[in-house]
Amino acid sequence: MTREDLKKAIDRLPPDQLQLVELYVQQLARTQGPNRPVRLGNLVKGIDLSEEDIAAARREMWGRSSTSRC
Numbered sequence: 001m002t003r004e005d006l007k008k009a010i011d012r013l014p015p016d017q018l019q020l021v022e023l024y025v026q027q028l029a030r031t032q033g034p035n036r037p038v039r040l041g042n043l044v045k046g047i048d049l050s051e052e053d054i055a056a057a058r059r060e061m062w063g064r065s066s067t068s069r070c
Contacts, residue, residue, distance in 0.1 A: 001009075010021060
């Protein structure tokens, strides 16, 4: 669907449904904001993390997310 197709579909909606479209678009805009790095500050101060520790945590995290979608 192109932007033009979407505009045409919106033009065919009754006025009461336009409000729903507006709310949905606003929600999309909030969830699609720029990804900003999170500064951990002193959260990990004093903890010695190796590259392998980080790699293992990533493997565990990615492994869980791929199985939870099934």
